């Protein structure tokens with residue numbers, strides 16, 4: 001089975017570790033175990049459980065407390081609607097593996113996290129891309145979607161909030177998409193790993209709550225600042241979760257017991273984590289906005305959610321060369337738009353919400369690099 005190289009992840013693997021100013025990170029300032037335990041107010045109790053833990057496989061489907069905690073983040077779901085996986089990436093993989101059969105048609109938004117279209121393609125689906133355009137504020141156009149779906153469309157894949165653009169589909173737009181999916185009997189698959197970082201503090205409805213054939217993925221990596229736990233999940237109809245579970249036996253067995261313990265602690269105290277993180281995200285988004293305003297040859301669709309934005313630039317330099325030269329200059333790290341597809345070669349993806357000082361320092365370095373380019377023009 002062939003699969004396209006994962007542009008974003010390969011670029012991150014190659015460059016990220018040596019970065020002095022990392023402007024490609026998509027998690028909100030990752031927490032230490034100490035920070036999590038302090039924030040929970042249950043330090044001693046959790047530490048005792050952790051150190052006394054027998055490292056068996058544990059609960060195959062995740063502890064009851066973890067699974068119920070996840071279900072409680074949805075309006076209409078209970079534990080039978082949830083499957084715990086190793087991160088959102090494993091959740092996406094197994095869901096798309098379960099959904100796709102050779103010859104199926106899959107529609108996916110584009111640009112987005114590449115799993116959503118390259119995995120179905122590798123399993124023999126014919127993929128149709130729903131292009132998100134800068135001119136449309138990077139939001140999907142329902143009329144274009146109507147033209148892409150047919151009776152053979154198995155699933156429509158969306159990502160809300162969207163990586164890389166930081167745009168957010170509101171409930172009305174989600175409903176329009178659901179109506180289109182329903183008209184051809186298709187699933188709606190929504191990657192929601194940034195769901196809890198809407199800058200105005202609201203929480204977007206989940207596709208899993210809105211549609212009987214809606215499936216959502218999510219994880220503790222981005223909005224909970226706990227990527228190191230490698231804990232994610234799928235939420236969807238019971239029958240679909242059953243289909244997933246028979247494939248999960250082949251890939252996962254169970255998720256780590258330590259991850260389960262720290263994960264359920266985080267979910268229990270999520271309001272505190274979200275408050276911490278929303279403050280960071282808003283602060284960073286404000287600084288980014290000021291910077292974009294100050295750079296006449298850089299523009300963007302202002303992000304409303306998540307931790308990333310897609311910066312468009314007006315310099316005669318392909319995005320990979322831009323990022324390599326920037327990195328070589330002083331190890332400032334940005335992600336080339338090219339990783340999301342050839343059309344985006346005058347874009348850069350910035351992960352702006354890691355920490356305000358990293359952002360401030362990194363943006364000053366990017367400005368210095370832009371002045372270098374201008375001097376040589």
Ligand SMILES: Cc1ncc(COP(=O)(O)O)c(C=O)c1O
Pocket residue numbers: 026086087088089090092113159163191193218219220221227231232
């Ligand atoms: C949209 C999206 N989905 C899924 C993932 C996978 O993250 P994780 O496996 O850490 O949950 C990422 C990571 O960058 C992402 O941006």
